[in-house]
Amino acid sequence: MGAHFGYLFAAYSIIFVAIFLYVMFIWRRQAALDAELRTLEARMAALTERPAAGAPPRPDA
Amino acid sequence: MNNPTIRNWLGFSTLALMLASLFMVFDYVPPDAEMGIAQLIFYYHVPLAWVAFASFGLVAIAGIFYLWLGDQLWDDLGYAAAETGMVFCTLMIIAGSIWAKPIWGTWWTWDSRLTMTFILWLMYGGYLMLRASADDTPQVARFGAVIGIVAAMDVPIVIVSVRLWRTIHPAVLVTKQGTHGLEDPRMVWTLLVSLTAFTLLWAWFLMLRFTQLRTRSRMSKLAGRIALATVAASDPK
Numbered sequence: 639m640g641a642h643f644g645y646l647f648a649a650y651s652i653i654f655v656a657i658f659l660y661v662m663f664i665w666r667r668q669a670a671l672d673a674e675l676r677t678l679e680a681r682m683a684a685l686t687e688r689p690a691a692g693a694p695p696r697p698d699a
Numbered sequence: 700m701n702n703p704t705i706r707n708w709l710g711f712s713t714l715a716l717m718l719a720s721l722f723m724v725f726d727y728v729p730p731d732a733e734m735g736i737a738q739l740i741f742y743y744h745v746p747l748a749w750v751a752f753a754s755f756g757l758v759a760i761a762g763i764f765y766l767w768l769g770d771q772l773w774d775d776l777g778y779a780a781a782e783t784g785m786v787f788c789t790l791m792i793i794a795g796s797i798w799a800k801p802i803w804g805t806w807w808t809w810d811s812r813l814t815m816t817f818i819l820w821l822m823y824g825g826y827l828m829l830r831a832s833a834d835d836t837p838q839v840a841r842f843g844a845v846i847g848i849v850a851a852m853d854v855p856i857v858i859v860s861v862r863l864w865r866t867i868h869p870a871v872l873v874t875k876q877g878t879h880g881l882e883d884p885r886m887v888w889t890l891l892v893s894l895t896a897f898t899l900l901w902a903w904f905l906m907l908r909f910t911q912l913r914t915r916s917r918m919s920k921l922a923g924r925i926a927l928a929t930v931a932a933s934d935p936k
Contacts, residue, residue, distance in 0.1 A: 642737040642801040649740045649797040650721070653747070653790050657900070660786050664907050671914055678918060681925050685932060 706910075709903040716896035720889070728889040740798040742889050746897035747791035752854045753901065754784025755823065759851030762844030771916050774840040777847050778830055779908035783901060785823050792820060803867065811864040815857045822850035835919065 724742050731738035761777030764770070795813075796806045807813065826846045833839040856863075861870040881887050 642735055645737050645797050645801050646739050649794045650724075650743065652793055652797075653743055656786065656790055660904065664904070664911070667911055668907075671911060671918070674918060675914075678921055678925065681929070685925060685928055 706903070706906055709899055709906065713896060713899040713903050716892060716899060720893040720896045723885075723889040723892055728885045729883055734802055737798055737801045740794055742893045743897075744791060744794040744798060745890060746893045747787050747794060749894060750897050750901040751784050751788035751791050752858070753898075754780045754787060754905075755819065755847075755851045755854050757905075758784065758823075758826075758847035762847040762851075765840060765844045766848075769837070771840075772913070774844065775912040775916055776909055777844060779905055779912055781823055781826050781830075781843075781847060782908055783904045785820070785827055786904070787897075787901065788816075788820050788823065792816060808867070810868055811866045812857060812860040812868040815853060815860050819850065819853045819857060822846065822853065826850065835916070 720742070724739050728739070728742070730736045757780040758777045761773045761780060765773035765777060799808070800806050826843055829839065829846065830843055860866060861868055881890065
């Protein structure tokens with residue numbers, strides 16, 4: 639196509655690779671957020687299941 | 700901004716337009732008579748500059764609203780815009796540098812526009828380093844807002860630098876004579892498609908990162924409340 643095709647190819651390749659890497663970064667951040675959310679849900683579930691300190695024992699306990 | 704349908708629509712539209720712009724660059728548009736094939740880098744370099752500058756403008760607007768209203772939403776928006784702007788600004792500089800090598804014979808020169816763009820890149824790099832290294836406190840958010848506003852003042856300087864100072868950077872969209880330098884209508888169409896593709900890509904990235912940062916802010920608040928409730932539940936009094 640021309641003497642400078644290598645530069646053209648390099649420029650477009652770098653742009654698309656960088657866009658792909660940023661999408662991967664966003665995807666990984668989302669996975670980390672999901673994991674954090676699951677931890678919070680587990681902590682919340684443990685908190686609601688545990689009777690408050692000093693409270694009388696539940697009749698079914 | 701937290702609508703999955705809009706996000707998916709944006710994602711697919713962006714992909715389609717990016718493929719269309721690639722086809723137009725490599726098969727449709729004629730290369731410039733003087734610069735040859737290296738000029739085709741221009742069709743991504745200009746849209747990258749546009750979305751980078753739009754991002755940094757949004758950082759400044761979000762910073763002003765954060766300082767005014769103190770709402771975490773504006774801080775999250777500013778952070779998301781700074782991050783996406785930095786990605787596009789970095790790519791704009793790299794693409795420009797690759798174009799400069801065959802045309803100017805050097806990867807980089809301390810031309811006024813290049814220097815001002817590099818300063819812009821450094822300032823937003825500083826903004827992101829501040830946000831990455833410090834905890835998400837209101838004080839850090841205020842510092843970030845001020846840096847974002849001050850740094851955005853460099854954007855108009857970058858834009859008008861080709862008219863203010865002697866520079867070797869070409870002024871293609873609006874030449875020094877006030878006309879545009881795209882003589883063939885196919886060049887205009889290719890640039891318009893690329894601009895639209897990158898604007899959609901920017902909106903998609905911004906939406907994704909903003910949604911994530913909003914979720915993280917809400918989860919931080921929730922984690923604080925759970926910690927307090929855990930302490931209260933374990934306290935015998």
